[in-house]
Amino acid sequence: MVNVVLAGGGTAGHTSPLIATAQALLDHAGVDAVSCIGTPKGLEGRVIPEAGLELDMIPPVPLPRKVSVDLAKVPLHLADAVRRARAVLRTRRADVLVGFGGYVSMPAYLAARGAGVPVVIHEQNAVPGLANKVAARFARQVFTAFPDTPLPHAEFIGMPLRTAVRELAELDDEARTARRLAARKDFGLDADRPTLLVSGGSQGAVAINSAVIGAREQLLADGVQVLHVLGPRNVGDSRKVTDPTTGAAWLPVGYVDDMSQAYAAADLMVARSGAGTVVETAAVGLPTVYVPLPHGNGEQARNASSVVAAGGGVLVRNADLDARRLLLEVERIHDPQALAGMSRAGRGLMPSGAAQELADAIVSVATTRRSR
Incomplete structure (x- = not known):
């Protein structure tokens, strides 16, 4: 011992x-x-x-x-x-x-x-x-x-990996579908609607938040519901917004205690590329648009490079992210085959x-x- x-x-x-x-x-x-x-x-x-x-x-x-x-x-x-x-x-x-x-x-x-x-x-x-x-x-x-x-x-x-993330990564396709529906219900989201998860990390990210807010009207009009983790300092008095025609909703939250539940609910994610986020999203098979923090020694871009090269995600420079570019990248949420391929690539690269x-x-x- x-x-x-x-x-x-x-x-x-x-x-x-x-x-x-x-x-x-x-x-x-x-x-x-x-x-x-x-x-x-x-x-x-x-x-x-x-x-x-x-x-x-x-x-x-x-x-x-x-x-x-x-x-x-x-x-x-x-x-x-x-x-x-x-x-x-x-x-x-x-x-x-x-x-x-x-x-x-x-x-x-x-x-x-x-x-x-x-x-x-x-x-x-x-x-x-x-x-x-x-x-x-x-x-x-x-x-x-x-x-x-x-x-x-x-x-x-x-x-x-944390136990909850590892368990999600190891689910088979049938169990994963059941978990997705349950997670969406827990967040108050539509169980059958394409779901975008957005998070800039524990404190949020101004560039990501701004791009999503700018694209929000079109996202909802396209029938995409958004679970948006703004960060505790950024959520303010934000309230849920619902498109009256499609019924798709933008749900703002300050923080999510159990990110495995948010991963389970989503079809696609937009996020910073801190090491934990990159590995977790790849391991659970969540296709992700990575937007590296533009400061430091470039480690966030490097963190995402192997997953992007494998096809499990895409990389967008912080300076290039705006509402138009975000809408362009999120279009893949309507292509189940493309998302499935990205999911397999990520899960194949990162062991759980x-x-x-x-x-x-x-x-x-x-x-x-x-x-x-």
Whole structure:
């Protein structure tokens, strides 16, 4: 029986696969204890305890993007965080450290290396983060969510998925149809009407929201109902709009707690291409128009590239998205054969069993250490 410590946080892109993996580990016969390391700066302080997992905190060590006094303080802050992380590994009697990226990962990796604890990495993005780039050089095993992530000795296994998403991905066609009808009913949507799901992520996306609002009248006139996740800050006093002729409705919501239910209801999605969204939509076979965030290092466009190349989705640049372009892309919702082909392509590319596969690998690494 082994003790596993997982490190990752900052955003849902890191915490969701961490939690999915932790849940798989807790169900594993070879595991005695699972705990997590995070920082007060990230989302992990809320979502990890809510998932019923133990969480130890260490100080965050953000890396300033410009030369400054803060940059000069990084070595001191890093040394303190490494010391604190090493104390956690010792207290938890860690047999293996599993890293998912974020501010917490670098000190946790360095602490594990210094303490002789083997490291396993899972990288969620097609463009790897700095901590995972560094630690991949000495990690025992490296796994990725995308097939073309440039990390040494990496093995593509897909993204550890939340249980509800994994179960949806594994449904057969008959069960999927029944789930679609039930999900639409739960949202108050027409069970038999073409359904577009729109989401710009947990906070919404202005460009996507604006394009959909601009195209709304024509979408409804064309008989397409829209489940629009605007984001909590953007929903305001928005109310349901129904076309008096076709009966198609635009349903605005601020947030959806269970996105698997929204995926199940939809025929087509328009979304940002964060790693979690790309993998989940592909795995459940939901054809998607990806609109990458135009900032950062281009990772969102890279995230979508393998799914787009396989035919499971299409890519539209943020600068090119307006009401006219959105209507053009959504026309495929009226072509069931085209949607079915996209669905098969996505499901064929992204495996749904990554959490269990990663858990098995983690236990194998930890068991090997104990047997020495």
